[in-house]
Amino acid sequence: MDWIEEELRRLKGENLYRERRLREGFLDVCSNDYLGLRDHPEVIEAVVRVVRDAGVGSGASQLVSGYTRYHRELEDALAEFKGTPSCVLFGSGYLANVGLLQALAGEGDLILSDRLNHASIIDGCRLSKADVMIFEHGDYQHLEDLLRSTRKNYRRVLIVTDSVFSMDGDMANVQLLMDLCEKYECILVLDEAHATGTVGDKGRGSLEHFHLEWKEYVVMMGTLSKALGSYGAFVCASKRVCDLLVNRARSLIFSTAIPPALCAGAVTALQIIQRETWRLKRLRELSETLYKSLRGMGFEVMYHGTPILPIMVYSEERALRMSAHLLEKGVLLQAIRYPTVPKGSARLRLTASVRYSEDDIKTLLRALDDVKAF
Numbered sequence: 546m547d548w549i550e551e552e553l554r555r556l557k558g559e560n561l562y563r564e565r566r567l568r569e570g571f572l573d574v575c576s577n578d579y580l581g582l583r584d585h586p587e588v589i590e591a592v593v594r595v596v597r598d599a600g601v602g603s604g605a606s607q608l609v610s611g612y613t614r615y616h617r618e619l620e621d622a623l624a625e626f627k628g629t630p631s632c633v634l635f636g637s638g639y640l641a642n643v644g645l646l647q648a649l650a651g652e653g654d655l656i657l658s659d660r661l662n663h664a665s666i667i668d669g670c671r672l673s674k675a676d677v678m679i680f681e682h683g684d685y686q687h688l689e690d691l692l693r694s695t696r697k698n699y700r701r702v703l704i705v706t707d708s709v710f711s712m713d714g715d716m717a718n719v720q721l722l723m724d725l726c727e728k729y730e731c732i733l734v735l736d737e738a739h740a741t742g743t744v745g746d747k748g749r750g751s752l753e754h755f756h757l758e759w760k761e762y763v764v765m766m767g768t769l770s771k772a773l774g775s776y777g778a779f780v781c782a783s784k785r786v787c788d789l790l791v792n793r794a795r796s797l798i799f800s801t802a803i804p805p806a807l808c809a810g811a812v813t814a815l816q817i818i819q820r821e822t823w824r825l826k827r828l829r830e831l832s833e834t835l836y837k838s839l840r841g842m843g844f845e846v847m848y849h850g851t852p853i854l855p856i857m858v859y860s861e862e863r864a865l866r867m868s869a870h871l872l873e874k875g876v877l878l879q880a881i882r883y884p885t886v887p888k889g890s891a892r893l894r895l896t897a898s899v900r901y902s903e904d905d906i907k908t909l910l911r912a913l914d915d916v917k918a919f
């Protein structure tokens with residue numbers, strides 16, 4: 546077992562070793578709780594009520610006895626929010642992506658995947674046994690070249706992309722992707738993990754952002770774990786796609802359903818997003834203010850109108866040093882390194898959140914100013 550020591554030593558030597566940090570006691574500026582809903586009193590109240598009513602765990606897979614009225618209520622609310630006929634829940638975003646891709650594509654099919662897609666998409670592609678081709682990030686000319694030369698060789702073709710890219714904060718051009726899907730008869734799989742609750746006029750996601758209507762060939766996956774402040778995931782699609790997932794997605798069939806109480810928490814979060822529209826407005830204002838402040842301080846920050854504001858550092862070693870110093874100042878801002886992002890593109894993935902008070906923002910900017918010269 547000495548190889549384990551060697552492996553860990555190698556990771557440390559390359560500045561790629563990871564340690565978990567206890568969040569308590571720090572100003573957390575890298576979570577995905579964009580709308581500050583994870584501890585909203587109404588969300589907590591809904592969760593506690595259902596824990597009392599239905600217990601803590603769901604007790605079984607959705608296909609056995611783990612599917613309750615709370616799951617169905619959440620599916621109905623999500624389908625309405627995302628503008629699709631149907632919805633099906635999964636245990637997490639990771640499980641949704643691997644299950645969805647494995648169920649929709651197999652041998653004889655092709656998956657075209659953006660180079661910067663989330664790891665769960667990459668793993669889902671592998672699990673599907675379909676042929677996989679990677680197109681350059683956001684390069685839809687490259688994507689069309691691949692479609693033109695290969696479409697005829699395949700039964701089904703899926704195009705899969707994050708709609709808001711988790712580590713860069715930019716958006717896929719869903720309009721162009723839908724045009725390509727129509728032209729080449731493809732299925733479009735959108736990972737709306739970071740788009741749900743954050744983009745579009747009402748936070749409904751990328752279709753709303755681009756003023757597009759849902760079409761049958763569009764399959765949208767999203768998570769409850771980010772702007773909805775909870776845990777779990779969903780796929781919003783046509784009824785027949787959802788029925789197929791219930792029958793074929795192994796990560797749904799062979800895994801316990803999410804706890805009913807989390808479903809109730811997410812239903813409440815969806816209601817709050819639609820009622821307290823100031824949250825999304827505040828999130829957008831804050832994202833822009835943070836971007837301007839950081840740029841004014843001389844940082845290289847990426848900003849695409851989403852709450853993900855990566856401060857580019859490039860060197861893994863420097864990113865670690867900056868993150869450690871920020872921690873000393875009470876600020877938790879993790880260094881994001883390979884394999885989450887390509888080697889030599891380490892960053893501090895700052896996120897905007899409605900959680901931050903004016904004082905938090907001052908603390909954050911002061912601490913960042915300190916590490917600027919590191």
Ligand SMILES: Cc1ncc(COP(=O)(O)O)c(C=O)c1O
Pocket residue numbers: 637638639640642663665707711736738739768769770777778
């Ligand atoms: C784009 C994207 N897809 C999927 C996931 C996985 O979601 P979850 O954390 O619910 O497993 C994440 C988050 O980690 C993500 O950023």
